[in-house]
Amino acid sequence: xxxxxxxxxxxxxxxxxxxxxxxxxxxxxxxxxxxxxxxxxxxxxxxxxxxxxxxxxxxxxxxxxxxxxxxxxxxxxxxxxxxxxxxxxxxxxxxxxxxxxxxxxxxxxxxxxxxxxxxxxxxxxxxxxxxxxxxxxxxxxxxxxxxxxxxxxxxxxxxxxxxxxxxxxxxxx
Amino acid sequence: xxxxxxxxxxxxxxxxxxxxxxxxxxxxxxxxxxxxxxxxxxxxxxxxxxxxxxxxxxxxxxxxxxxxxxxxxxxxxxxxxxxxxxxxxxxxxxxxxxxxxxxxxxxxxxxxxxxxxxxxxxxxxxxxxxxxxxxxxxxxxxxxxxxxxxxxxxxxxxxxxxxxxxxxxxxxxxxxxxxxxxxxxxxxxxxxxxxxxxxxx
Numbered sequence: 001x002x003x004x005x006x007x008x009x010x011x012x013x014x015x016x017x018x019x020x021x022x023x024x025x026x027x028x029x030x031x032x033x034x035x036x037x038x039x040x041x042x043x044x045x046x047x048x049x050x051x052x053x054x055x056x057x058x059x060x061x062x063x064x065x066x067x068x069x070x071x072x073x074x075x076x077x078x079x080x081x082x083x084x085x086x087x088x089x090x091x092x093x094x095x096x097x098x099x100x101x102x103x104x105x106x107x108x109x110x111x112x113x114x115x116x117x118x119x120x121x122x123x124x125x126x127x128x129x130x131x132x133x134x135x136x137x138x139x140x141x142x143x144x145x146x147x148x149x150x151x152x153x154x155x156x157x158x159x160x161x162x163x164x165x166x167x168x169x170x171x172x173x
Numbered sequence: 174x175x176x177x178x179x180x181x182x183x184x185x186x187x188x189x190x191x192x193x194x195x196x197x198x199x200x201x202x203x204x205x206x207x208x209x210x211x212x213x214x215x216x217x218x219x220x221x222x223x224x225x226x227x228x229x230x231x232x233x234x235x236x237x238x239x240x241x242x243x244x245x246x247x248x249x250x251x252x253x254x255x256x257x258x259x260x261x262x263x264x265x266x267x268x269x270x271x272x273x274x275x276x277x278x279x280x281x282x283x284x285x286x287x288x289x290x291x292x293x294x295x296x297x298x299x300x301x302x303x304x305x306x307x308x309x310x311x312x313x314x315x316x317x318x319x320x321x322x323x324x325x326x327x328x329x330x331x332x333x334x335x336x337x338x339x340x341x342x343x344x345x346x347x348x349x350x351x352x353x354x355x356x357x358x359x360x361x362x363x364x365x366x367x368x369x370x371x372x373x374x
Contacts (some may be wrong), residue, residue: 047357049349049357051319051359054361055318055322055361055362059357059359061349065351067350067352067353068207068249068308069249069308070298070308070353071207071217071251071353072217072218072350072351072352072353073215073216073217073350073351074213074214074215074349075351076214080347080349087345087362091343091345092343092345094343095343095344099200099344100201115203115346119345119348130345132213133213134212134213134214135213
C-alpha cells in the first residue's frame with residue numbers, strides 16, 4: 001500500500017521545521033536524509049512529500065508551477081531521498097534499451113547523471129538522493145547544497161560513503 | 174554531401190511534423206510535454222508504457238480499445254520527444270470523461286530489437302469538482318500507488334489478460350508533478366514494455 005502525503009507549508013512553522021518534523025516520523029529506512037535547505041537556487045521549499053510502501057521516498061519540492069486541467073506541471077527543483085535498498089544505480093544495468101547514463105562522482109560519492117543532465121542520483125550511506133532540475137549546472141550547485149536534515153555534514157563537504165552493497169543494489173530492506 | 178542530405182531530410186521531416194526514421198527507439202526523454210519545444214519546465218507526465226513488436230500507434234489505439242475498453246478520445250494534447258524533435262501525440266484513449274483511466278500515445282519508427290514501438294503515458298485521474306472545480310487531476314495516492322502507477326498497471330493488466338507479453342524496465346523517471354487540485358503525483362519509476370500483435374484482436 002503506497003501513500004503519497006503532501007504536507008502543505010502554509011501556516012505556522014518554517015518549511016525546514018516541517019521537514020524536520022517529517023524526519024521524526026520516519027524510521028531508519030532512509031538514512032541519511034538529505035535536503036537542500038529552506039531555499040535553493042532562489043526557490044523556496046514548498047512541499048515535503050512522503051511515499052511509503054514498496055515505493056518509498058521523501059521528496060523536498062522547491063518552487064511552484066501552474067498546473068492546468070488534465071495537465072500537470074513540474075516544480076523547478078526536487079530532491080528525492082530513497083532507501084538504497086529500494087533504488088540504486090544498479091537498477092539501470094538491466095535495461096534492454098540504451099539509457100543516457102553517465103557515471104560521476106560528486107562530493108566523494110558515486111553517482112549518475114541522466115535525462116540529458118537534468119537528473120542526478122547519488123549513493124550515500126544507505127540512501128539514494130535524486131535531484132531533478134533543468135540543467136547540469138544547476139544539479140551541480142544543488143548537490144553542493146545538500147545537507148542532512150538533522151544536522152551533521154555541512155554544505156559542500158564530502159558525503160558519507162555508500163554502505164557496502166548499496167551501489168550494487170544488494171542492500172536488504 | 175551525405176551530411177547535407179541528412180540535414181535536408183531532417184528539416185523536411187520537421188516541417189512535415191514527422192520524426193525521422195533513424196532506426197532505434199529513442200528513450201532520451203521519458204516525459205511528455207505540454208507544448209513544444211520540449212523543456213524541463215513544460216514536462217507534464219512520465220512515459221510509463223512502451224508498446225513493442227507491432228507497436229504502431231494505430232494498433233496500440235485499437236488494441237487498447239479492444240482489450241481495455243478505453244473508447245473515449247477526449248483530453249488535452251501533449252507532446253513526446255523523438256530523436257531531438259518534439260511532436261504532438263498521435264492519439265489518446267480513455268475509459269470515460271469523468272474520473273477515468275487515460276493514456277496518450279506517440280509512435281516511433283522501427284527499432285531493430287523492439288520492432289515497431291509506441292511510447293505512452295498512462296494514468297488514472299479524478300475529475301475534481303470540490304472544493305474548487307479544476308478539471309482532471311492525476312491521483313496522488315490510492316490503493317495501487319499514484320495515478321500514474323494505477324494507469325500503467327491497469328493497462329498492462331488488460332493487455333496481459335488478452336494474451337500480450339509484458340515486462341518491466343526501470344527508468345527512474347519519478348519526478349513529481351503538481352496537479353490542478355494542488356496535490357502531487359509521481360511515477361514509481363517502472364515502465365511496462367508490452368508486446369502487441371500484428372493482427373488486431
